[in-house]
Amino acid sequence: MRNFLVIVFVAVTLSGCGALGTYNPATQRRELIFISTPEEISMGQKIHQQLMKEEKLSRNPALIARVNRIGQKLALVSDRQDYEYHFYVIEKSDxxxxTVPGGNIYIYTGLLEKLTTDDEVAAVLAHEIGHCSARHTIKKYQAALGYNFVGDIILNKLNLGTNMKxxxxxxxxxxxxxxxxxxxxSDEYQSDKLGLKYMDLAGYDLNGMVKSFEALEKAGEKGSAPVFLRSHPYISDRIRAVKEEIAQMGPAGGSL
Ligand SMILES: [Zn+2]
Incomplete structure (x- = not known):
């Protein structure tokens, strides 16, 4: 294992990445991402095609326009601008x-029905944009597929073109x-935090995030388990963390 890490270290250093990885302004850290943005976009397109075979997109033009209007406003202030963001409304009660690699974000009509204001819709979309800008999504894919990628990169003496193949x-x-x-x-907490930052920059009321979580918590109590929260930290912990972050962001951040 130690040898393997040494090889990765040497490989990455030689690749011209400089001091291990590329700086990510969203996470404020250097990160090792082996999948390039064009590669990520191509993965996203493949996934989208597959999703479209399994899911039905909403045909409600007002709903689609609303999600796009809010989503694009938030995308404009995202830390990640090397791809375009696309927002899709899926007709499903869940x-x-x-979000999937390449900047595609999906929201179900079931979730939208629980959200009242634009601020609440913005909270959910901003959280997903947080996953994009922090590169959580591609890191998740890289971790799952990573063994092959890293092995391939080393074996091919850093010929990143083989990645695409x-x-x-x-x-x-x-x-x-x-x-x-x-x-x-920690990725979920970080996305909430980034979500608040983007909501603030785009002019949304930060308390929309608290309210959207409370609406989901209420829906959960009534029995319809919010999938959005199932894999996430406890909703009460998230609400507390979001409230603390809003307080730290100062008087401009949210008006209770
Ligand atoms: Zn999340």
Whole structure:
């Protein structure tokens, strides 16, 4: 294992990444991402095609326009601007929203029905944009597929072009199977925090995040388990953390 890490270290250093990885302004850390943005987008397209075979998009033009209007406003202030964000409304009663590689964000009509104001809708979308900008989504994929990628990169003496071939060879099923795999708790907290930052920059009321979580908590108590929260930290802990963050962001952050 130690040898393997040494090889990775040498490989990465030689690759011209400089001091281990690339700086990510969202996480404020250097990160090792082996999948390039074009590769990520191509993965996203494959997953989207697969999702469209399984899910039905909403045909409600007002709802689609609303999600896009709010989503694009938030996307404009995201820390990650090297791809375009796309927002899709899926006709399904589940209380869920998720993001896949390449900047595609999906929200179910069931979840939208529980949210009242634009601020609450913005909270959910901003959280998902947080996963994009912090590169949680691609890191999750990289971790699951990583063994092959890293092995391939080393064996091919850092010929990153082979990455593309490997991604192209992955089936849509294999990629889609990872869509709902969980993020870590720290990733979820970080996305809430980034979500608040983007809501603030886009001019939304930060308390929309508290209210959206409370609405989901209430729905959960009534029995319809919010999928959006199932893999996430306890909702009460998230609400507390979000309230603390809003307080730290100062008087401009949210008006109770
Ligand atoms: Zn999340």
């Amino acid at each position: 209380l869920n929203a998720f 490997q991604i192209a060879s992955l089936s849509s099923d294999a990629l889609s199977s990872l869509v709902f795999s969980a993020y870590s708790r």
